[in-house]
Amino acid sequence: MNTKMLINGELVDGAGTLDVVNPATGKAFATVARADDAQLEAAVAAAKAAFPAWSKRTYEERGAMIGQLADAIEARKDELAQLLTREQGKPAAQAMGEVIGGIYQLRFYASQRHEPQVIKEDAKARILEHRTPLGVVAAVTPWNFPFLMVTQKIGPALVTGNTVIAKPAPTTPMCALFIAEEAAKIFPAGVLNVIVDENDLGGPLTAHPDIAKVSFTGSTGTGRKVYASGADALKRITLELGGNDAAIVLDDVSPKEIAPKLFNGAMINAGQVCLAIKRVYAPASIYDELCDELAQLAKDAVVDDGANQGAQIGPVQNKMQYEKVLGFLEDARENGTVLAGGDRLDRDGYFIAPTVVKDIPDSARLVREEQFGPVIPVLKYDDIDDVIARANDSEYGLGGTVWSADLDRGVEVAMKIDSGTVWVNKHLDLPFDVPFGGAKQSGIGREGGDEGISAYTQKHVINMALS
């Protein structure tokens, strides 16, 4: 278990330390290195110094090293998945899914190329476009997917020739330090740096004048600060922010069949997924039945330490979020009818009983804000246009789902939802070659797909006279 940061090719101790807490126990299980301002400066300087040589290497050379990183991590995937559960809390199978997903993601990016291309040619001129890397990238990530969020950023940033400073969330630094340990053996000094903070270096890092591009995933509130801090230097910024995704259930589905899909979509990773289902809208004709089905699933769900066999829902990842979710429960008890759950579990760690709430007004906090926990409000509707308007009445627009026995009807509704991605009769299918990101205040830019890779480059046009 590596506890050291990666700066300029060396695994180093920190100027300070940081305790890492297992959310299933509420107790620290590791103490890791933590950077101060001087180590942040050293990391940025190392990345800046490494950039000229790294950016001149070919895609093949850079991709080969990213592939080696994927292989090295895969050889230790069981260890990493266990570590992920320990620091983040998710059940073992979900942790392994995240690890495998991150490895595949690295391999996908390792295979990507942006070759120069002739975009226009006639008797008089040939116009060539190629893409050049931007420089030093700050990759700032949240605590809900501490491995996958890092691979999602370092893969495209490195293959396109940028150098990187990765800064994980302070409550989940271990997966990033795991990557650091293997990367130290593969990449030239300074190409990938990993630093840990105490929620104090994200600001200075993203505002640093030597950072050319910020790729940030986190809350909308912090995203606004990152956006503002990039203005002076006109930084390139990608923001993947919060969501409050609606699931719209049409009147032609079977409540019994659809309920497990909705429940999983809301409760996966204890609801701590940007794209989790955060509000369910059901027609009056099946409302009560659907609520009862969801409540039964909540009562039956096994909530436990993710390391224990059979656990379906783990703890909330950290104390601050746990207290925030308890606040939403209070709101739910006051404004709605709690059908299942509704409280913390009487045990150590940050466990909350999966909660289903009905008859809650659209104005309630649980409906308007992002709960990011295992609590789902179910709202009734009579008219499809009205429910589309209610679903769209949000500052967020990250994802959403529509559920119908008739695909065409489902697609018709999906087309009217103002979000980056809307799934019909499925959820959380995110191929790496498909762009993903937010509408409205859920973000700016896209990750994945060609756009997600291009975001780490700029176009460079050579326009030559032929006659």
Ligand code: NAD
């Ligand atoms: P957060 O905004 O509190 O923190 C995210 C990261 O930003 C952390 O590494 C943190 O240390 C850092 N940070 C803190 N202050 C900063 C500052 N002033 N400048 C720069 N960086 C700073 O978010 P969180 O609570 O860790 O994550 C949960 C949020 O992330 C939820 O809103 C969730 O929806 C969102 N999220 C979005 C996506 C997406 O792809 N859209 C994916 C996962 C999570």
